[in-house]
Amino acid sequence: MPASEPQPALASTGLSQGSWSELARRWSQVSSPLRPCPEDLQRLQAVWRQSLATPLPSRRLEVLVLGVTQELAAFPWAGEFSLTCTDANEEMIRAVWSGDGPSRRVLRANWLKLPLADASFDLVLSDCGVNVLGNLGQLTSLGREVMRLVRREGRVVMRRYAHPSPAESLHTLIRAIETRTVSSFSEFKLRLLLTLSAEHAAIRVGDAWACFQAHFPDRQNLATQLGCSLDTVNSIDAYQNQDTRYLFPSQFELEQAFAGFTFTRGPAGSYPLAGCCPVFALRACLRSDECRGIRPVDEA
């Protein structure tokens, strides 16, 4: 099915419009930590390899990406591999997908109901897809769907956004801007979303925009303090009136949603806000007593 042809499963989700379409038009203004940097790619590869119990098979690997994240699609995950990238939003696909080829294709589909065969992937990748589903029920559905898709010896490898501990207040964030210790507008935007989302609730981006408007009326001044262009600050308008929700599940919530998998935590990053961007690998439990949650990398 061509990428532009919506599937029936997409019709009722609203995923094909909204803030992702607005963001697609401004994607070049999005940077780390809202996009994976080279260090993230190295961390994702490291936790994948460390989570493997056996060497990679010598055949061509099947890799699935949840999203059309350019950095994930361009990375050499293995010597020989086929890539399938999936995203619900046509405009995002059009804006960032570099084109189908003999061993790479894009599929416009809902991650919760992918038209792909059972046990057909060696590696399932996602850059913060777990944060954009909006509620824990959908996260659980994603857990079931990736369990269906990944091969027995396959792995699911993800980066996610997580609340800092202790949590940051809006007041502290404003102070950080005044003291020029926020490195980019993307870092600011993620810190704002994290600050506004209560421990167990998702944040609607339209509400984040309203808060931004109230607290940062002088956009030019903010751009100067962050050392970015006014155009970059104006990219916040992709959130205006939008219902898209960011969810920041706790480790416990994540383990519940991905019940049936065992976790391997990946190496920490060193870029600004890397502490809020952990990476992890999942493998299907072979025995029921294995699924006791996270394992540190050095025990993998």
Ligand SMILES: C[S@@+](CC[C@H](N)C(=O)[O-])C[C@H]1O[C@@H](n2cnc3c(N)ncnc32)[C@H](O)[C@@H]1O
């Ligand atoms: C990969 S995520 C996260 C990108 C970035 N790291 C950030 O935080 O803004 C963004 C993409 O997820 C897609 N998306 C969200 N929920 C989806 C779903 N249920 N099925 C398919 N695509 C979905 C959106 O269309 C969007 O293009």
